[in-house]
Amino acid sequence: MPGAPGYTKAGSFPHQREGKNPRRKKVICMEFKTAISKMTDDDLIIHGKKHSEMVDSWGFPKTIFFLLSGKEPSEAEAAVFDAMLTTVIDHGMGVASALTSRFVMSTGNPLNAAVAGGVLCLGDYHGGSIEKAMKLYAEVKESGKTAAEFVKDAFANKKLLFGFGHKVYKDKDPRTSHLAEICKKNSYTSKYLTLALDMEKAIEAEKGKRLVLNVDGAIAALLLEMGFDPAMGKGFFIIGRTPSLVAQAVEEKAREKPVRRVSEDDIVYDGK
Ligand SMILES: CC(C)(COP(=O)(O)OP(=O)(O)OC[C@H]1O[C@@H](n2cnc3c(N)ncnc32)[C@H](O)[C@@H]1OP(=O)(O)O)[C@@H](O)C(=O)NCCC(=O)NCCS
Numbered sequence: 094m095p096g097a098p099g100y101t102k103a104g105s106f107p108h109q110r111e112g113k114n115p116r117r118k119k120v121i122c123m124e125f126k127t128a129i130s131k132m133t134d135d136d137l138i139i140h141g142k143k144h145s146e147m148v149d150s151w152g153f154p155k156t157i158f159f160l161l162s163g164k165e166p167s168e169a170e171a172a173v174f175d176a177m178l179t180t181v182i183d184h185g186m187g188v189a190s191a192l193t194s195r196f197v198m199s200t201g202n203p204l205n206a207a208v209a210g211g212v213l214c215l216g217d218y219h220g221g222s223i224e225k226a227m228k229l230y231a232e233v234k235e236s237g238k239t240a241a242e243f244v245k246d247a248f249a250n251k252k253l254l255f256g257f258g259h260k261v262y263k264d265k266d267p268r269t270s271h272l273a274e275i276c277k278k279n280s281y282t283s284k285y286l287t288l289a290l291d292m293e294k295a296i297e298a299e300k301g302k303r304l305v306l307n308v309d310g311a312i313a314a315l316l317l318e319m320g321f322d323p324a325m326g327k328g329f330f331i332i333g334r335t336p337s338l339v340a341q342a343v344e345e346k347a348r349e350k351p352v353r354r355v356s357e358d359d360i361v362y363d364g365k
Pocket residue numbers: 217218219220221222252253254255256257258259260261304307308309310
């Protein structure tokens with residue numbers, strides 16, 4: 094421990110002891126600073142509050158909110174945040190991340206590798222667009238343009254609008270409408286959700302085709318309203334979707350023979 098007898102301020106490792114080896118350059122120990130949490134003898138302190146009290150009465154979603162933001166959510170925020178996490182928990186076996194977890198598991202890897210494989214699959218087009226959608230809404234607000242003006246310019250510049258469009262849902266994303274209902278039930282209003290819904294209408298008017306406000310886009314609007322840093326956007330989806338990746342990988346191992354592969358009948362060779 095730095096400061097303890099026999100140790101220099103530089104650190105506690107033997108090679109860092111003062112005078113131990115005069116030919117060795119003095120090492121400046123890395124300092125780790127955090128404002129997130131601290132262990133004590135009988136509890137853990139997270140942003141100044143006792144973790145044991147969170148275990149007693151807060152539950153997982155509220156504690157996640159607090160850990161990520163350092164802010165205690167209002168009742169409405171806690172209810173909407175909980176609903177958002179529950180919404181993204183799974184989206185069937187067919188989505189890329191679930192399939193990847195299954196493929197990795199099927200080739201004889203441990204659970205952590207299979208789950209990590211699924212997490213790596215969360216990219217800009219699957220579960221990973223929350224951060225970019227949060228930045229997009231902030232940009233629209235800062236631009237001072239209306240949703241319609243912004244969308245018009247975006248299409249003129251061939252910009253991809255993160256949070257809009259879906260591979261399967263072409264008319265509406267039911268998860269978005271459900272979240273909007275939950276907001277209403279909890280009297281939770283979000284100027285960013287209103288903006289996102291205005292943009293959805295503006296896109297349809299501009300493109301003559303509907304690109305739904307997808308669940309990432311809706312969540313991005315709500316997270317921005319709650320004051321979260323856009324840098325945490327993808328993290329939110331990782332936290333919400335990981336239980337599914339665990340379930341998919343474990344089921345794969347329990348009921349399938351090792352080594353998945355695509356049937357040759359489903360592969361079209363169009364090379365020479
Ligand atoms: C999700 C996504 C990959 C679906 O793609 P898709 O099934 O090919 O989309 P569609 O077939 O409905 O696209 C129709 C048209 O709209 C365009 N388009 C689709 N989503 C768009 C978006 N978000 N912004 C701008 N244009 C978009 C397509 O380029 C296509 O244009 P074209 O007809 O001129 O070629 C796509 O909508 C997208 O990239 N969205 C943004 C990323 C995102 O929010 N991902 C999270 C998904 S939950």
